[in-house]
Amino acid sequence: MKSAPEQTVFVVDDDDAVRDSIQELVESVGLQAEGYASAFAFLDSFQPWHSGCLVLDVRMAAMSGLALQERLNELGFKIPVIVLTGHGDVPMAVQAMKAGAVDFIQKPYRDQALLDSINAALVLDAAVRRSSSAAESLEHQLATLTEREREVLNQTLTGSTSKEIARELSVSPRTVEAHRQNLLRKLGIATVKELMLQLAPQVRDR
Amino acid sequence: MADKTVFIISEDPVIRNLLSELVEAAGLRAETLPSMEVWFETAAPEFQGCLVLDTNDGDLVEPERLAEFVWACARIPVLVLVQRGAVQTAVHALKHGAMDVLQKPLQVEILLERIKQVVAGEGEKGATR
Numbered sequence: 001m002k003s004a005p006e007q008t009v010f011v012v013d014d015d016d017a018v019r020d021s022i023q024e025l026v027e028s029v030g031l032q033a034e035g036y037a038s039a040f041a042f043l044d045s046f047q048p049w050h051s052g053c054l055v056l057d058v059r060m061a062a063m064s065g066l067a068l069q070e071r072l073n074e075l076g077f078k079i080p081v082i083v084l085t086g087h088g089d090v091p092m093a094v095q096a097m098k099a100g101a102v103d104f105i106q107k108p109y110r111d112q113a114l115l116d117s118i119n120a121a122l123v124l125d126a127a128v129r130r131s132s133s134a135a136e137s138l139e140h141q142l143a144t145l146t147e148r149e150r151e152v153l154n155q156t157l158t159g160s161t162s163k164e165i166a167r168e169l170s171v172s173p174r175t176v177e178a179h180r181q182n183l184l185r186k187l188g189i190a191t192v193k194e195l196m197l198q199l200a201p202q203v204r205d206r
Numbered sequence: 207m208a209d210k211t212v213f214i215i216s217e218d219p220v221i222r223n224l225l226s227e228l229v230e231a232a233g234l235r236a237e238t239l240p241s242m243e244v245w246f247e248t249a250a251p252e253f254q255g256c257l258v259l260d261t262n263d264g265d266l267v268e269p270e271r272l273a274e275f276v277w278a279c280a281r282i283p284v285l286v287l288v289q290r291g292a293v294q295t296a297v298h299a300l301k302h303g304a305m306d307v308l309q310k311p312l313q314v315e316i317l318l319e320r321i322k323q324v325v326a327g328e329g330e331k332g333a334t335r
Contacts (some may be wrong), residue, residue, distance in 0.1 A: 093307075
């Protein structure tokens, strides 16, 4: 097993034979697999905290693979998607990749090519989940700051010195320093330098 | 701001000339090159604009070509032109950082529109997640 113990390879294909053979292939290398015969059956049972990756056939009755991919994007589900197709063309591949597919594989596929792609997707999913849970916990800690600490934080991140911040907020530099110590403690960060490294990119993204 | 140039890379002189005429007719500066290697040798580091790369089937599957391509994508937005049906090449290009992939025969309007968007910095990344 790669990276995380509870990862599952979800296989969505309305062709029983293809679905079974992909499941068998996946299980043969010790990974966990679950098969679904339609996009709807998958959507009914899938929860955003399920980790792993999705192997998706393009051509299915009722809801196509590309439509399911769009639906997952609308729902904000970040599970990596590998698109499989029997009759691929360039526009379809471009559409799937632009919609965020990690790979687009044509049938007949080589077993090893599909497994390589699945492994890469599982590693990606684990990494995305790690970084988003880190971001969430930081978000949570930021919410515990007082308004003043927040102001001091924001100005610190823009590169202002204690003196400049003190002048700006009409308080003494020592008060600014005290706020800084408090906010560092609340965020569990040791030094201002580390604070800059951790938070500056985040704040810039906002 | 530095001048923006559309670098057209194709092994085929006919395609090079055709595309550069089209790009220039649309009011943009064009420069043509026979290969990515030549582009790396001649292009100044501060160049801006975009790169239009014409590929033959299988080009980007070769490791050296792919490495060059990835490096190019890191420096400048790249639009890739692929032969009809070259699904593998298209997927490879998008996976490794191409801004977009267009299939030949080209629809000139669409190509020019994409070039203008990309040069203006509005091109959405091909493989955003």
